[in-house]
Amino acid sequence: MPEIDMTVTADDGTPLAGTLTLPAGPGPHPAVLLLHGSGPLDRDGNTPKLPVDLAHPVAGALAARGIATLRYDRRGTGATPGDWRTAGFTDNRRDAAAAVRALAARTDIREDGIGVVGHSEGALHAMALAARTDVRAVVLLAGFAGPGEDAFRRQGRSIVSSLPAPVRLLRRPLAGIGDRVLARVKRTRTDVARVAGAKVNARWMREMLVHDTRDDLAVIDAPVLAVTGDKDLQVDPEDLKEIARLVPGGAETHSVDGLTHVLRRDPGRPSLSGYRRLLREPVDAGLLDLVGEWLARHLTATTRV
Incomplete structure (x- = not known):
């Protein structure tokens, strides 16, 4: 499974x-771009405090099926210069x-066999790429x-519901704090701002809050596989039904029993505090098989031009 350094030049240089x-063997190969979630994530999907480590298992599963994988360090992380806090949501999409x-443009990659795999925020950019570029398969x-603000609010309610009972009694006060934070973010006009005492990527948040993924889903002209765990605290698995309804050609959807947002299964009650424990386990093998086999069907069979 050869790995080579590859630098992508963004629109701003x-x-x-x-x-x-x-993959092993001669090319050109079909390939996917792997896009990770939010925050200062490196090419493997890791931050110092939250090592999701998604890239290696995905790349290995796809290489075994004859598919190449590209991933890159987000701005201001790893070997990529810049400051991740000043990059907007639309900047991340343009980089993708x-x-x-x-x-x-590579001679060892099939131009007619490029797909994209996105996780969390990366999934939103994968939708946009499928709607606006010539990708041949989308995971x-x-x-x-729906709108980013709706997803943000739903995520907040879900996380509070997962907390211990004494904290859940503070649901209404916590919701009020959340409303004030959102209002403060919307009033900002700079790339970075201090909100509730913390320095945040304000432009990214403003752009994400108004972004409505339904606009992209409704014009995707490529096969779509959508997977969300039924124990995902940050994304509603019921949205799978809306994805299947909106995509013109339909979408293959899976709500996976026990799967969490960090793509590991949790036999107990999911919570944010459980992420560190879950991340000591590998990415769910069943998920890797599902994604790998689906992409092999849709990319390796693509007619060469």
């Missing part, structure tokens, strides 16, 4: 440092589009259907 994993173009891991 920023070099996005990444890794391309190639530049990565698709870079893949298509949405924990992607929502």
Whole structure:
């Protein structure tokens, strides 16, 4: 499973440092772009405090099926320069589009066999790429259907509901705090702002809150696989029904028993505090098989041009 360094040049000239994993054997190969969730994530989907470590298992599962995988360090992380807090939601989308173009330009990659796999925020950008570029297959891991503000509020309610009973009694006061935080973010006009005492990526938040994924889902012209765990605290698995309804050609959807937002299964009551424990376990093998087999059907069978 050869791995090579690959730098994607963003629209503004920023070099996005990444890794391309190639299958064994001669090319050109079909390939996917892997897009991670929110925050200062490196090419493997990790932050110092939350090592999701999604890239290696995905790349390995796909290489075994003859598919290459590209992932890159987000701005201000790993070997990519910049500050992740100043990058907007739309900047992240443009960077992803530049990565698709870079893949298509390679002689060892099939231009007619490029797909995208997105997790969490990455799933939102995967929807946008499918709606606006010539990708041939789309995998949405924990992607929502609707306005970002609705998803943000639902996430807050879900997380509070997962907390111990004494804390749940504070649901209304906590909701009021959340409303004030959102109102403060909406009033900001800078890339970075201090909200509730913390420095936040304000432009990213403003853009995410008004982004409605239904607009992209309604014009996707590619096969779609959408997977969300039934124990996901951050995305409503019921959104799978809306995704299937909106995508013009339909979508294959799976609500996976026990699967959480960090793509590990939890036999108990899911909670944010349980993420560190779950992340000591590998990414769910059944999920990797599902994604790998689905992409092999939709990318390796693509007619060469």
